[in-house]
Amino acid sequence: MSTQLHTSRRNFMKLAATAGGGLLLGFNWTNSGAATASVVNNTALAAGTEFNSYLSIAADGIVTIFSPNPEVGQGIKTAFPMIVAEELDVDWTKVKTVQAPLDKNKFERQVTGGSGAIPHSWKRLRQAGATARQMLMEAAAKRLNVPAGELSTEKGMVIHKASNKKLSYGELAADAAKLTAPTDVKLKDIKDFKLIGTSVKNVENKNLFTGKPLFGIDFHREGMLYAMIQRPSAFGMKIKSADVTAAKAMPGIVDVVTFNNNVAVVGKSTWQVMKARKALKVEYEKEGDLESTSDHDRLFTELMNNGEATERRKDGDVEAAFKNAAKVIKSEYQCPFLPHSPLEPMNFFAHVRPDGVELVGPTQTPDLARNETAKLLGIDPEKVTVEMTRMGGGFGRRLKADFAIEAVEVSRLVKAPVKLIWTREDDMTGGSYRPAVRYRFEAALDAQGNMIGYKLRGVGINAGNSTREHNFPSGAVDNLLIDSVEHKSPITTGAWRAPITNFLAFAEQSFLDEVAITAGKDPVQFRLDLLDKAKKAPVGEIKYDIDRMKAVIQLAAEKSGWGKKKDVAQGFSVYFSHLSYVAQVGEVAMQNGKPVLKKIYAAADCGVVVNLSGARQQVIGGVVDGLGHAMYGNLTFKEGAPEQTNYNSYRLIRINEIPEVEVHFVDNGIDPTGLGEPALPPTGAAVANAIFKATNKRLKNQPFIEQDAFKGVS
Incomplete structure (x- = not known):
C-alpha cells in the first residue's frame, strides 16, 4: 500500500484558510486553568501567528479541532471534539478533527500514557467551545440588532425566538472573527449536556473498517529504504564479530551497517531485507549476567528474606501489632515478565x-523521540519534526523511543530516508517487558477479627518501586509497613498497561480476601468497614477518595447481586489507579467438576463519561486484557534469551474464552478522571477470588493456567 501520511501544522493552516472568512480560535493548552482564546484571521495564520492550539469554524459551518494527543485506540480523536462540540452547541455531524504534529511551543502533554488526556484537557476544550459560542452569539446580536441575552443556540444555529430568526454558525463566522474574544465565558451546567454522556461512533471507524492507511506500518515515502536489525541473541550478550558479506550481496540490499551492538540490513523492500538478515553471520560474546527464570525464582527468595529494602511507608508500631496479634496471615504472590504484544509491531520512519x-x-x-534524536545527533531539538500516525496498540511499549532512534541511526549511516520495521519475533524478544515481581503480605488480626497490622514487601526485577504505598488499605490500618527491594537485571523493562498495579492489584485484593475469610467476614463488607475506619480515624496520608471507592464497591455489589446467587461462586475486587475507581465481581460456575468463568461485572467511577460507547469499550478492553494476561501470559528466559518468540509459544486469550462483561458507571458529575487503564488491575483478583470460592484453591501466581489449582480449567 503506497500513501503518504502528512498532516503538518502548515497543511492544517492551509485547510483552515481555504474556508475563507471563517473564524479561528487559538486556545492555550499550557495554562493550568481554562484557556484564554484569541481571534486570529487567516492572514495572521498564514504568517505563522503563535498560538498553542486552534478551533476553527469555516464558512460552511464545519468545526475543526487541531488535536495534539497521539491516538492509540483510546478514542481521543472522538472524545476531544465531543467536548468542544458540547459547549459550542454545534451539530456533531459538522465536527472534524485534525491530528497535530509535535509542537512544544503550542501544546502541553502530547503524550498517550497514564490515562491522562481527558483529565488534562477537559476544561481547556470546554473553554474553547464556549468562547466560540459566545462570540457567535455576539455577532448574531449585532446583525439582528437584538440583545445577546435574547439569543440561544442549537445544533450550529443562533436563534432569536421572539422574531423566529435563525443564523447559522457558518454565516456568522466572518463577523465573529472581527470581535475581541471574551476572557470570561460561562460553561454549561452538566445537567444541560446533550452530547457528552451519549454513545458516539469513533470518528475513524470508516477508515479503520475499510483499511485506510492510518498506522505507522502503512506509511510510505517515495524513495525510502527499508531496514531491519539483528539484535543480540540474549540479554547480557554483545556482538563479537559480524560477517555481512553474504547479506550485502543479496538482491535489493543497499547496505549493511553496524551500530550500538546492532547490525542493520537496509534494502528496497521488507521481504528482501528480511531474507538478507537471515544470511548474516553474527557471533556474540557475554558482557553481563545471562539470567534464566530459575535464577529469578532463586533471587526472589533470597531478596525477600535478606535483600536491602527501601521503606516506602510506615504507620504506627508494626512490630508490637504483630507481636500481640491473635492471628497472623502470611502469603506470597508472584508474576512473570510479559511482553506488550501490540498488534502493530514497532516501526518508524526517519530522514x-x-x-x-x-x-x-x-x-x-x-x-x-525528538529529544533523543537531537541528543544523538548533537543538534537543536527545533530541527527535528515529529508527525504522529495512529498506533495499532501501545500498552506502554511506545512510551519508549528506542525504535525511533534506531531508525534515526540507520538513516544517518546510509544517508537516506529509512523505514525501520520490527518483525513479531523482534517485538516479542526485543525487551521493555513488564517487570517480574514477587510480593509478601502479612496481616495481624485481633481477637475480634479486626486487621490491626499490615505488611507488604515487593521484590522486583527492574521494577523500581514495586509498590503503591499510598493506595488502599493504607490509611485504614493503624500499624502498617510497606517496603521494596530491587534487583538490577540486563533484561530491559518498562511501563506496561497500568504499571505495577496490573499485578499488585491482583495480589493485594486476593490477600485481602484471604484476610476477610480468615476473620470470618464477608469480603465486600470487610473492605467497606476498612474504608469507614479510614473515614472516621485516618492513619497517615490518604491519597484515594474514600467516598468514591465506597460508592463503586456498593454499585458493583448491587448490580451483581453479591451474596444472593446460589448457582455461581462470586469473587470481589476493587482498585484505585489513575485517579479512577473500578470494582469487579467475577462469577464462576462448576461444570463437569471444573470451575468455568461465566461473567464479570464492572463498576467504574471515572467522573463524567464523555463518550458512553467509547468508555464501555475501554472498560471491557481493560477487563479482557487483565483476564487474558492473568490467565495465560508468561515470558520465561533461559540464559538471557526469551523462550517465547511468537504467538505459537506465547499464549493470549482467545475470543471464545472471553466471558460476558457487564459495565456500569457511577454518575457523580465530577470532572473526568482516567479510564484507559483502571479497569485492568482489579480483574485478576475478581476471577481468582471467585475460583477460590468455587474450589477452595487459592491462586497466588500468574499465569493461572500453569498453576496446579487451575490446570484443565476452561
Missing part, C-alpha cells in the same frame, strides 16, 4: 538531512 530530521510514526511520546 536525517543536513538541515534537520523528519520523524513519522506511531509513538506515545513524540517529544521523547
